[in-house]
Amino acid sequence: MRKLAERELTSEGPKRAIGAKGTHRSVTVNLGESPIAWLHSRGHLSDRLFDAGEALRADYERAQLSPNLTMRWDPVRIKTGNYGSSEAGLSPSEKQVAAKQRFDGALAEAGKGLEDVLWRVVCAGEGVPQAEKALGWPARSGKLVLQLALERVADYYRTR
Known part of the structure; x- marks a missing residue:
């Protein structure tokens, strides 16, 4: 999914553009691209690690662990055609x-x-970079640690 937005370019990286454009430089970013998709598309993550990350994210979303803004109106039973699952x-x-158990x-x-x-x-x-800063890690260490974590998650999900 492509969802493009303008971001002001600062020394810390792209930020949300505020106010009228002046002499500041801005970049167009795709908000629909996840950080692991970005790493994978540039060759920093193998297919196996990307698939493991996507499986983890899918379980996170299926388990509905992110905050909800409104009430859910799903029916009690949903008939699916995927009977082999x-x-x-x-x-x-x-x-x-089940998704919460896999995620945990x-x-x-x-x-x-x-x-x-x-x-x-x-x-x-x-x-x-934002995760490194929030965790108090040195710059450029997050990608390596993320790869190590995804290796273990790939073993758990038994991806390729």
């Missing part, structure tokens, strides 16, 4: 619980200290 015949609540298992497999960068970059969509 391990979730075939489960209610939406049961699917949510993947974070546990990553280990202490690595779940923070996984959650920030993969699930919350923070950029690696």
Whole structure:
């Protein structure tokens, strides 16, 4: 999905553009591109690590762990055609619980200290530099730590 926006270019990286354009430089960014998709498209993550990150993010979203803004109006039972799935015949609540268990298992497999960068970059969509700053890490260390964490998550999900 392409969702383009203008961001002011600063020494810390792109920021949300504020006010009228003056002598400041701005860049166009795709808000629909996740940080791991950006890393993968530029060759910093292998297909295996990207797939593991996407599986973790999918479980995070299926488990509905992000804050909700309004009430959900989903029906109690949803009939699906994917009967070969391990979730075939489960209610939406049961699917949510199964996704939460997989998500918790993947974070546990990553280990202490690595779940923070996984959650920030993969699930919350923070950029690696922002995650490094929030975690108090040295610059350019986040990508390596994220790769280590995704290796463990890939083993958990048994991706390629």
